[in-house]
Amino acid sequence: MHESADEHALERILGKNEEMADHNREHFRRLKACTFNIMSAPGAGKTSLLETTFRLGKGKFTSCVIEGDMVGNLDADRIRKVGIPVHQISTGRSCHLDAQMIARLLHVEEMEKAEAIFIENVGNLVCPAEFPLGEHRRIVLLSVTEGDDKPIKYPVIFRNCDLVIFTKCDLLEHVDFNISEATKHIEAINPNVKTMQVSAKTGYGVEKWIAWLVSEIAGYQQHLKHEKHVHHTAH
C-alpha cells in the first residue's frame, strides 16, 4: 500500500552552484585576490582586451587568467604570450563556466601570487549569467559591431553586472551602433551599472579601464584590511 505526501521544499535550483561560488569567494578572500568574471558574446574582444590590459598595465598589479572555452586553448596561448600565467578550462559540451570548474583550480601556485584573477567566461550572453563563480565583479563586454539593442534581447546578463565595456570603439564611425541608446537600455535594466568605451586595437579608453581595475583591487585590499582590523578589535 502506498500513500502520497506533500514535501514543501523551497529550494533554489542552482543553490549548489551558489554554495560553491561562496566557497570560491572565501578562498579568493584568503588569497587576497580580487576576481573579475568577464562575459560577452563570442568575438566581442575579451581576449584582446586582456592582452592589451596586460601590455599597457604592466607592473600595476600581478595577474592570473582562467580561460573558459568549449574546446581548444587558442585564447590561453595568446594570454601566455604576453607573460601572464593562464589556466585553460575546456567545458566540452557546456556553454558556460560553473563554480565547480573554478573550484578545481583554486590551489594552483600562480593563483596564490595574483592580486587580480581574470576569469574569461565562455562566449555567450545567456548561460554564464546564471552561474556565479565566486567573483567580486562581473563585467560584460558589448562590441559596437553587435548592435545597440543587445541589452533588450539579453537583459539578465546586463542586469547582473557591475560594469559594461563597449569594445571595438575604433569601429564606431563605420557602424550604426549608438552608444547613448545602448547605455540608456542598460541603465533601464540595471540602474547601478557603470559603462566604459575602449578599443583594444588602438588603446583608446584602456587607461581608464586599467585605472578602474587598480581602484577595484585597491578597494578590495582596503576592505580586507578593515575586515582584519574589525576582527582583531572584536577579539
Added chain:
Amino acid sequence: MHEAAIAKSILEIVGQRLQSLGTAASAQSVEVLFGEFRNVDAESVSFAFDNMKALFPGCLNCQLSINTIHASARCKDSEHLYRPQAENAYRCPSCGSGIGKLFQGEELDVVNVIVEVDTPLKEKRQHARVGRRARA
C-alpha cells in the same frame, strides 16, 4: 544550453528528498518556479527533465510542473509598479524610467515535491515522531 544543468539540479533536489525518506519512496511530481528575468526556457527544461529522470532512482514517473512568474518592478523615477517587458525596453509605461527595484521575476526555485511512500515506511516515520515526543 544550461537547461540540461537546471533539469539535472531539479532531479538532484528531488533525489535528496527521496533519500531522506528512504529507498521505498518515489516522486510523483515536482513543482518549480521560473521567473521571467531568468534565462531559462521552460520547454527545454521539460525535455531535458523527461530524458534524464530515468537515471535518478525513484524519479521515473515524476512529472515536472513549471510555473512562470511575471516580472514586477517599481520604476526608478516615479515609483510606479509595472511589469518590465522587452516590448517597452523594460521601461515604465507611465514615466519612461527604468527598473528601480525588481520585486519578482528572478525566481528559480523548487517549491513542492509530491512523493509516494509505502505504509511500512510511513509507520516507521510515525514511530520516529512518537519517539521524539516521548523524549520531549
